[in-house]
Amino acid sequence: MPAIAARGLVKTYGKQRALDGLTIEVPEGTVFGLLGPNGAGKSTTIKILTTLTAPDSGTAHVVGHDVTRNPGRVRLAIGCVSQKISVDPWATGRENLVLHGGLYGMRPRDLRRRADELLERFDLKAAADRLTRTYSGGMQRKLDVAMGLIHRPKVLFLDEPTTGLDPEARAAMWTEIAALSRDEGLTILLTTHYLEEADKLASTLAIVDRGRVVALGTPEGLKSELRGDAVQVELAEAGDAMRAQRALERLTTEITAAGRSLRARADDGAAAVPAVLAALDAAGVAVLSVTVARPSLDDVYLRHAGRVFEEVAA
Structure with a gap:
């Protein structure tokens, strides 16, 4: 029982x-x-x-x-x-x-x-x-x-x-x-x-x-249910988020934006980074950084709850 x-x-x-x-x-x-x-x-x-x-x-x-x-x-x-x-x-x-x-x-x-x-x-x-x-x-x-x-x-x-x-x-x-x-x-x-x-x-x-x-x-x-890697892009301007999402639609999946942070999934994150940067540059979107990681619980939460997990302040 x-x-x-x-x-x-x-x-x-x-x-x-x-x-x-x-x-x-x-x-x-x-x-x-x-x-x-x-x-x-x-x-x-x-x-x-x-x-x-x-x-x-x-x-x-x-x-x-x-x-x-x-x-x-x-x-x-x-x-x-x-x-x-x-x-x-x-x-x-x-x-x-x-x-x-x-x-x-x-x-x-x-x-x-x-x-x-x-x-x-x-x-x-x-x-x-x-x-x-x-x-x-x-x-x-x-x-x-x-x-x-x-x-x-x-x-x-x-x-x-x-x-x-x-x-x-x-x-x-x-x-x-x-x-x-x-x-x-x-x-x-x-x-x-x-x-x-x-x-x-x-x-x-x-x-x-x-x-x-x-x-x-x-x-x-x-975490193992999620295919591929998480790709996170930090934009120079939050106002560019919508334009960045449109630029990455053909390269990645599950694209979400929160402020200046853009999250997406790619089958091979490392191989996708040059294409991601090129697409954003062509769209006139300035990028501060791009990181690639294996699936995390935050990615799981994003997939199922439709939003980034919000931690309380310590």
Whole structure:
């Protein structure tokens, strides 16, 4: 039985359909990445799976429990770490963990032991009795994840867990997330605004757009579906983008433009570069640079969501 199974989820807010038959299945002990532009339906999916809202139609089960019929059992089986850090700044790290564990009815002795274990695991033991308002952003996020794990859930929902972290703190969090799945068999559903994060952590990815899953597979499998190379051209003037697109229509495919950046695909990117430059020169388009790369998750996202993936600012 999969850890998470959602089939045909439909959810409408007023006249806007947030989910339009969304279906996903997450095997136990894996990291599942959920990607998509703002408004694609990711947040609504998470709300349904964590029992915060009910679908208009369709079914969803988490560790075998129906999210609509048995929400209490689902809540006991899951941990949730929201995008916004939820620690109490006027409590210590240890107090935050004890308070959160108490909400799940944990016995005091077990709770203290578990809190000590998590403080050690997340390298917060030395700061355990300091007010969390004195913690760095990375420390607060680690405590947030520890709070989500306090009751030993079977499924952990991570909503953009590294947003706002510096590169060092983000790398440390990636290591910890990978270890939770690999060493403890925890099932993790991850939403993220960093494609590198999804590529590194997720064993399976689903790209969601307009309330439906438009692409599903392993990161490598999705990238291998794209033929040829990605060709990216940086133009001197953004106003030349339309003229550049017309100039490259016979040489490349899947041409898109965003500002001064032009992206296209070619069967042999390196061989196509001289012809691309010649075509743009003939069209009177000034070029700053041309780069060629093998298919990336950004190319996959562009193919299926119809736009370049927009990462949030760190």
